[in-house]
Each structure stands twice: as structure tokens, then as C-alpha cells.
Amino acid sequence: MNADETKILVIGYGNTLRRDDGVGVKIAEAVAAMDLPGVTVITRHQLAPELAVPISEADAVVFVDAEVKASEPIKLRMIKPAETVGRILAHAADPRSLLALAKEVFGRNPIAWTLGVPVEDFNFGDGFSSRAEKGFQDALKQIRGLIQNKFCETVANAG
């Protein structure tokens, strides 16, 4: 696979009116503002089944979400499609189930990571806690690094 042709999808999700819960969306919007070649960004309030379509069309996917129990410093975690789906796909799906859906329905299985951003405040409102603010900056560095450096090699090796 030619690295220049790699199609990268960044999905940021959460509720932007519940403070830290919206950090995944804001990170995705910041990635979109970088205008990186080959990178598509989708923002959602929550994950839903139709995302299986753009996921199946990508070579690599990064899911960015707020996570109370996220590790610090934050790091990208490679994920595989769910093998069993004990938690049934609801209105709100999860990344591994969406990967499985893309694989089973559309026959594509992109390489994928989740990036959990440490958060603590889900009250109504805009703006982030200091923990989420730090996570926001760290996450951007991680995603930029992934896309610009190692990521293409990883995809090439995988492909």
C-alpha cells in the first residue's frame, strides 16, 4: 500500500453540552482543522451502526472518546473487531462492535485504535476540566504523531 493513498478516519464522539464528555468531538474537530492529506474526520454525539460504512471504506480508524478510567499518560490502544457481542448494539454502539459490523456486513477490516481521553466532569456546560484540557493537548500530539510518522508504516506493514 502506498502511504500517500492511505485513507485515515478519525471519529470523535461525545456530548458537547456535558463538558468533558465532548472532548472527543473537540479533538476530532482540531484534527480536521489540521487539514491533513488523506484524513477524514467524523464527529458524533454517539456511535451508531451506519458508521460501519465509512469505517469499511477506511484503511485505518482512530476512535477518540472521553473516558473516566483512561490511562495517564494517554496512549493509543489497537483494537480488533468484537468476536462476540454480549452487549447488543444499541442506539449507542461501541468501537469494537462497529469494526465487527464493518467486517461482517461490508467485508472490510481496517486497522483501528481507540484513544481514551481522561475526564472527570460531566455537568452541563461547555469547557473542560483541567484534566480533560491536558488530555486534549496530549491526544492531539498522539494523533498527529500517529498520522504523520508511524501510522503509515503500520498500515503498510499490515497491508
Place this chain on the structure above:
Amino acid sequence: MIMSKRILIDPVTRIEGHAKISIFLDDEGNVSDAEFHVVEFRGFEKFCEGRPLGEMPGITPRICGICPVSHLLASAKAGDAILAVAVPPAADKLRRLMNLGQIVQSHALSFFHLSAPDFFLGWDTPVEKRNVFGIIGTNPEIARAGIRLRQFGQEVIEVLGGKKIHPAWAVPGGVRSALTKEGREKILAWLPEAFATTKVALDLFKKTLKGHERETQIFGNFPSLFMSLVADDGSWEHHGGKLRFVDSDGNVIADQIDPQNYAEFIGESVQKNSYLKSPYYKPFGVPDGMYRVGPLARLNVCERMGVPQADAELKHFKSFGHGAVTSSFLYHYARLIEILASIEFIERYMKDDELLSGHLRADAGINNLRGVGASEAPRGTLFHDYTVDPNGILKKVNLIIATGQNNLAMNRTVAQIAKHYVHGNEIPEPMLNRIEHGIRCYDPCLSCSTHAIGQMPLHIQLVAANGKIVNEKIRQ
């Protein structure tokens, strides 16, 4: 003294938000009652107080990740009422087009992903297989088509509102932008596939119905009132029109109620242990004023859909009732008919050049200090009731959501199903599957203000009247 016990199902899977179900038994082991509790408080109404009116269409869609368009449109309509303006005809049509896209995408998710696994795969299929992946295994084309049908609905919304997560596209007085020719071509390209998928789903469901007479009989099959918006001529409405109530015999008991006056006809009771308000038809009180909203209600209330293919289906649908169709299991059928009608109306709008018009917004100041916006969300009638000061700052907000209006009927549905399956202290697995589905018939959206992370287990408790847990199940 009668010793009572309670079976608790907490939370219910495959519905929005977190909820639990209590089933009350008497000492004979027979079901006496049931309650569907909502335990997460949203608090949006208080949060909105002090905000400028113009911000509301930007704020309220963020209540919900599944039906943001419904809140957007109801909010804009409440703003119209406060400005005391008539929106330009093009803006009205464009709002309707977006709502039709919303109905398609929401109903597609409900039917293909949340409910179809139960009746296509079998009620007693293990829960780890009774999901959309099970559908993929048995009928991959349907699974794929369902995803794409929902994608079509989303596409209609995005063509109008852009790719922003919650577009504040509708505003008091109109909308911000028209349909473009490019957007029209995109939508047109989807239509043949959308029609084909809906027809396949309708045929499949009607065949399935023949093997589900029992479910049709006991999944929320009882007399009640039904309410929705309806057009002046009795046609199906989803955005304009006035309110109509019909009873289970199909009699119109109140008609052409201006939504501004909803409070004269709708009361709100509060259920113990739940944040969900339970509206009722005020003249009849509780429990006789229990009414249902949503697809089943809209099709019971209207006399025709107003488009040919859906009208043919409506005729068949009405044959399931003597007056009104009273089984909540037929919400699924009603949903498919509304998808079909929505696609037909979308097709009609694609031929209407007025949607490309630049006259999209009526401007005015604050002319009324109170305004109500009513719109048909996929799950039922949604009311936004705003009171403002002379500067347009929100002083009071009351939101009446569809799921709340169905709350009393959901309780009744759970009790009806449980009566057929619960005898004694056992918590039979088949009963749980069916009760969950009984709730899903209404496609409730409880509180998706913070999306769920992690597991969503099914927690069932059998609790005696003294509070002691006598039986418990946790299903991951």
C-alpha cells in the same frame, strides 16, 4: 396482609439511557402491576433558563444523539410562536424535509437493529446471538440494507444542515439555508434503493406477523387514547397541523387543538422512583387519560397518509383494529409505513423548486412572552414550551418528550406481558426477552445526554415487600 414481591430488570438493553423495570407480584405469585423507571435526571430544562431564545435551537438538539432534529425543529417552532411570525413556505418545506430524513433514520435503526433480531431470529435465541450480527448470519442483505437506509436518512439531514454534529440550521422564523441542486441530486440518487429496502422490510414483516399472533395479542394490546398532530383535512402530519386525540374505537374525542393550548388537555403526573413525567389526557385524569404517541398513534389518528404507496399500506394496517389498532407490537409495522411515506414525500419535495428558494426567514422581535413548539419526533409528539422576558431571555422551559407520554402505556405493556409468563418467584428467561421487546416496541429514548461507556448489563432482582432480594440475575 398480602405479601408482595417485586422483580426488577435493570437496566433494559437496547433502549436509550438507563432504566429499570419492576414487576410486582402478589403472594399468589401473580403479576399485579409493573413500573418502568427512569433513574437519570437530565436537568436540561433548568440549564436552559437564563439563555437567549436564539440560542435554544443550538442547545436543545444536544439533549439527544438520536433525535437532535426533533428538538431542533420543536425549538425553532417555539421561537416562531414567540416572534409571532409565519415562516416562509420554502422554510416550512425544508424543515419538513429534514424531519422526514430524521424519521427514516430513526425508524430504520429501531426496526432493523434493535427490534428485528427478536422477531426474525426467534424470541428464545440466546441473547449473544439475538442481535444484528445474528441477522447478518441469516439475512446479510437485510442487515446491509438496514444500515444503508439509516445512512440515507442521515444524508438528507446532512445535505440540509451540513456535517456539524448538531446543526443549528432551523432558527426562529425559518431556516438558515436552502436545498442546493447538488444536494438534491445526492438525495435523488438514494431514492430507488430506499424504496426497495422499505418494500422488502414491509413484505418480511407482514410474513413474520403471521407467526406472531400471540405477540400481537399480548404485547401492549389494550384500549387507550392516541394522540398526534394531524393536518386540517385529517391527513398524516409530522411537523405542522393541530393535535387530535382518538380513542381505541377510533372515535375522535378532541380535535384541532392548537399546540399552544396543550396544557389545557395534557396533565403531567410524576411517578415515584422515576424522573420521567407521565402525561395524560387531562379531561379523563389518571389512569383513564392514558394515551399513546408515536407511529402507532399517528396512524390511528390520521385518515390517510397523503401519498399512494403508504396509503395502500395504511389501509391494510387499519384492518388490524376495530376502530384504532391497539397492539403495541404493531408499532413496528407503523414505523415501516412511516418510512415509506417519508420516502414518498422526500421524492415529492425533490421535484419542488421552492426548496431552492432564497426566501427562508421571517424576522421579528419578541412579540409573545410564551411560545410552544410541537413537532412529531420519530417516537411521538414533542413539545417545547418556552416563557421569555421582553428581551427574549428564557425564564421557564418545559419539554414534554414522546417517551414520557408513552410511559403509562409502557407500564401497562410490561404488566400485560408479565402476566402471561410470570407465575411464582421464578424469573423465566423467555419472559425477560419478551418484556424487553415490549418496551422496545415504543423505541423509548430516555436520556442519551451522556453517551454510555462500558458494559450495559441486564440486572434482574426479585425483591420482597420488606426489601429483601429473594432472587437476582445479571446478564452481561
